[in-house]
Amino acid sequence: MNRKPLTLAAGLVPFAFMAIAGVGASGSMASVPSVKRPNVIIVLTDDQGYGDLSCHGNQVLKTPQLDRLFSESVRFTDFHAAPMCTPTRGQLMTGVDCLRNGAMNVGCGRVFMRRELPTMADLFAAGGYRCGQFGKWHLGDNYPYRPQDRGFHESISYPSSHISSAPGFWNNHYFDDTYWHNGRPEQYRGYTTDVFFNEAMKWMGQQAAAGKPFFCYLPTAAAHAPLFVPQKYRDLYKDQKPDVASFFGMIANIDENMGRLETFLASNGLRDNTIVIFMSDNGGFVGVPVYNAGMRGGKRSLLDGGHRVPCFFRWPGGKFRAPGDVAGLTEVQDILPTLAELCSLPKLSARFDGVSLARLLRGQREVLPDRMLVVNFSRMDKPEPTKSGSVVLWKRWRLLEGRELYDLTTDPGQKENIIGKHPDVVAKMSAHLETWWRKVEPTINDFGAAIIGSDAENPSLLSPPDWQDVFFDKSNEVRQGLKSNGAWNVIVDQAGSYEFELRRWPREADTPIAAGLPVHIHTDGEFPAGVALPIAKARVKIGNVDASSTLPAIAKQVTFKAELPAGRTQLQTWFYDGDGNELCGAYYVYVTRK
Secondary structure, three states, rough: OOEEOOOOOOOOOOOOOOOOOOOOOOOOOOOOOOOOOEEEEEEEOOOOOOOOOOHOOOOOOOOOHHHHHHHEEEEEEEEEOOOOOHHHHHHHHHHHOHHHHOOEEEOOOOOOOOOOOOOOHHHHHHOOOEEEEEEEEEOOOOOOOOOOOOOOEEEEEOOOOOEEEEOOOOOOOEOOEEEEEOOOOEOOOOOOOHHHHHHHHHHHHHHOOOOOOOEEEEEEOOOOOOOOOOOOHHHHOOOHHHHHHHHHHHHHHHHHHHHHHHHHHHOOOOOOOEEEEEOOOOOOOOOOOOOOOOOOOOOOOEEEEEEEEEEEEEEEOOOOOOEEEOOEEEHHHHHHHHHHHHHHOOOOOOOOOOOOOOHHHHOOOOOOOOEEEEEOOOOOOOOOOOOOOEEEOOOEHHHHOOEEEEOOOOOOOOOOHHHOOOHHHHHHHHHHHHHHHHHHHHOOOOOEEEEEOOOEEEEEEOOOHHHOOOOOOOOHHHHHOOOOOOOEEEEOOOEEEEEEEEEEOOOHHOOOOOOOOOEEEEOEEEEEEEOOOOOOEEOOOOOOOOEEEEEOOOOOOOOEEEOOOOOOEEEEEEEEEEOEEEOOOOOOEEEEEO
């Protein structure tokens, strides 16, 4: 079952393991009753660019399973996500632009989807579907933003941007990792992509056996750095540079799992009545120098190479048009309204920025009506988004940051800025941006806030990725003792007594605050040593409470107690040396309502 008993670090609450019946790793299962409503599977890969597929012309990388899906799918060839992962994921889940839904950055306290917006899982659940999420979430690590808080009945995920992120289970490294299963830590045997596909197929088998339609969201951790992968996949590309060999190896493993998923669907009678969507979360990254499908730019860029991504739709029994390419501008915000129409889901209170592509998929129209799109997101170097940090897309025109204009008809590589030659085009696209900006700007700095002291999550772990407008998300930055600090936005759920346990290392590392850590050797490399810090004093401030304490060198944590009223506030912590010099904030704060 890919699981083993987990020994918990001191202070973590033990829990019971449930035996789960269902399919094995091969996907075999008894025949299941047919359902009229289609099942839906969305596979969202991480950092795999448009050019990182052999069906898109890559002569180095081989993706035979994805190539087969490509040949059987309706493909949107001018499909756009955001240039980074969280904005794409929030737009996928809500159908709403990232600057309006709140999930606009990969950190900086700007990853939270606004609570009032229904999610894709909310709509599917309201339509009678069972909803499961397996893999990367990156839309909030605390209540009420976790997958299980946003409509999913089953969730196996990990926090923040990648498996070895700062809030991830310490020393997770893509092999035999500990993930969060419906809010509880649980260890899984195997390589990350294999684990998530295994668990997704087991769960889908259970739903199908019970005659329940399902929505399975399968966002892989791969091929996001760090580039850890079983050696046999890396060896397939040993003639490439090491990083490229690892990156392509991660995609080869994804491709193999897509073949396993196909076998599972076919062997269990689910293939014809299951919508399979494949896409990636942003433009290319490590593979860009090898092949980028003629585009310029990659991840984080507003050029097409940063946000044009693959998007395949397949529904063999759904009376789609014949497999092939569909031109015209489409975007990730279109996925939810499309599925709402295809699956007859209740709209709830949803107001989409995207549009339904159902008529295109059914061959009832060739292209969408003329439209302009805006790609804008909050970047790490400029946490607060601005109007100028946008690209406007219209037909084959691209107006980038109001200062560059490209015509992709004659210049697909976006090499010649022709902004001075087409003032009418620039004026029309600029006017669209102005209108769009007026709609999103009023709420840009309305930060989401973790709820502390709720029965739904008590204790809560707060970590640096959610510091307001401060970027810090890697466990290696914790090891470095990065001199960084910021404030968390929190909501005290109910008045009462609270404890704040401040740590430099997480509980499972079980190490004194001031101590260092040795190099950690793992399955596919090593994590660097953790440096010692001369921490001698700690401080915490929340609302009107401001308290400090000295601590001995052997202390693993320092705990403060406070009586707090209910309501919204900010929490910040500090570590100082013996002379009172600030060293950093507490990287880990466990908050408990007593």
